[in-house]
Amino acid sequence: MFQKIIYKNSPILIQNLLISTRAIIRLRLRDNTESKCFLKRIENNEYNKNTLDSYVESELNSVLINAVENTTFYEEYDASDLESFPRLTKESIKADPSGLRSKNKPKVIVNGSTSGTTGSPLMIPQSLESVVKEFAFVKRLLEWAGYKKGDKRAWLRGDLIVPLEQKTGALWRYSFFEKMLMLSTFHLSTETMQQYIDKMVSYKVDIIQAYPSSIVLLAKFLKENNDYYPSRLKSIITSSEQLTKDDRALIEERFKCKVFDWYGLFERVAAISNCEHGRYHLLTDYSYVELEHVSDEVYEIVGTNFNNKYYPLIRYKTGDQVVLSDEKECPCGRVYPIVKEIKGRQVQHVYNTNKDKVFALDQCVKEAKGIIGSQFEQFKYGEITIHLIINDEFNEKQKTIIEKAVKSRLGLEMLVVFNFVKELKKTKSGKSIQAICHIKGTQ
Template identity: 50%
Template sequence: MFTSKIYKKSPVSIQNILLSTRALVRKKLRENNKCEQYTQELIAHEYDSEILGKYHDKTLHKTIKQARNTVEYYKSYDLNLKTFPFIDKLEVNSNKDKFLSSKKSGTVIKGATSGTTGAPLVIPQDMESVITEQAFINRGLAWAGFKEGDKRAWIRGDMIVPLEQKKAPFWRYSYFENMIMLSSFHMVPNNLQSYINAMAEFGVQVIQAYPSSIVTLAKYLEVNNEYYPGEIKSIVTSSESLTKEDKHLIETRFKCTVFDWYGLFERVAAIASCEHGRYHILTDYAHVELLPAGKAEDGRDRAEIVGTNFNNSFYPLIRYKTGDHVILSDEPNCPCGRVFPIVDSIEGRTGDYLIAEDGQKVHILNHIPKGVSGLLGAQFVQKEHMKIEVLVTCNNDFTTEQKLKLIDNTKERLGNKMDVTITIVDNLIRTKNGKMKQAICDL
């Protein structure tokens, strides 16, 4: 809707009405009694390992049985998960129709992964799946202390403000959701104070944002030695990877806890951080296997997330290799009391990397900008071997000296012979979904 001519040509007041009406319709479809009931069921079992275990086993069995009975790709397998093959995006893309269930579906909604490599994967799901997903989102919001009616801010990938618009307001209001929606596409340094003001004036209590968008605001506050001027209960992030450093930065500058959510459109795993900052594998959302994948830089064990989705019987994926990694934790349980297993952290999507001087892929780049003043954001672009362009948003403190420091840091991580250039830009590159990659490698 947001890219339609009618929306783009309407005055802001009409855009607010169009957007609010759309939100109301979506809310009515998703957040019905069934959703509410399911949310309560999910909340009820998270502190009881016996009930949760039974729920997980029952759902896994049902998933496998249904897949075997109604899905061509799985019809020859036993009811034992271990006999199923590992699959991945390429395998699913090459056998698209064979994963479709023959069961009656009603309304089918299609969505695509925004994957960084290869063709996007189109995944159909039925209304039940959409409602179940909503119940998990609602439980996530409950973890973050959100109560119905709280004032929210939303800074994600919706193109609610046409790209051509160069003047504030870069936000719209969704009346029935009591929510201010701010554009991720207009976050150039000169506009950032107006974003902060708009949220504070609205009296936002909970923020739902892409990590890159809220980090942009937190960095802005940091370089100006300021803190968010309002009182916020929590910030909920998802859809991009969030480093520990950035999480800490957001929590410091907004004076609240960040609840981060890892999920993917394939719906084969969900991992959520709680009020104690631990990442919990949600074993009622999917069955997750962790395949050993070597060691992290600090010597701890790394594992690949392989998941079986509980919540899309219309397009079941079993033992799906995500290509995403976690670092294992040695903590057996969390002070929050929830019984879901814990992982230490989720490593950046494996798509985000650069090729270093020695030909190795380097995934973790977040240490590079450390200690460089005046930096609001940085993004690494590599189009040729041995050449890296660092796109930078900054303020006046980003002097020549700081620039040289950033070049040195980059070389230190990727190789001394690397040709590193810095380009100051108004806005870093976002995908059409509004996501921002730390590294763009076209090799």
């Protein structure tokens, strides 16, 4: 919506109304009786191991039976034996995307795509049931973070709510019904940071939901000025990128509240959430997770989706890793296993035409077809190279789509250079990273 001409050309008040209307439509769809009942059901799992175990067993059984009975991809497998199922990868889904669709087509299908950290887009259709259940899990996380109905929130995530052409004035918008102040991460710079903090204080924000990379910039700014967030916050919720220990400590120190970090992925095959005691809990009622040994204490997350029977993903290899904890019990009393550390999800930045850092570039290739892999590399200000691995579906139109998306995020004057490759550059640990920046930054 934010890139549509009608939104960009509207006065701020109308933009606020458009954002609020969109929010209320989305809420109507998600926040219904079914979602509330489901939330109650998963809340019963939190403190009772027997209830949790029987919930997991019944969900896993029903997912496997559904997959074998209703999809061609899984019809040959034994529903009573998870181990007989193969590991699923992004590539195996792409090789047979329709094989995973259930014969039972739901009335409403929500199509979404992700490119993840390796920059290779993947389309995953979801049933409405999946969307509603996801909402219940998000609500549970909000509750863990102290959210109560009526609380005000600030939103500092990668939405293009303020057009890039706008350089001054209000760099935020409002979602009235959600009581949410949405601040543009694309306009976050040393010149604007004090305004962002002042705005959140005057709006009386209770909880901030942010990308780690955005909120840590504000924490660093406060530290440089020998300052602290001058008001009381209940908590800060972060997700979508790796949150380092140092960044968490700095955010908690400068904002004087707890950080609740959430790990999830669009494939919805695993979720890990912080509790109020700072432990990471692997949410075993969200999906069925198998931890596959990589090295020493490091394990890869391989997950089976519980809630999207229209497109069942079984034993999906996420490429993300965790370090297990020695702790068997958490002071919070919840019975979910504890994870010491989440690896992966490291998101690198590049610089926009204002020489400010921009993260989450995977969004730029989401809309284009025919992309097997993508990677951004920047050698100098004002120019960005996109390395692309493509297939036959890619054409000039896709190039235009990507160029437009890149310019909308990095600035209209950004020079976009395409480079078609067979392989993306890798880190020492063999991971393809989304962005490589060779500029020594100003921030």
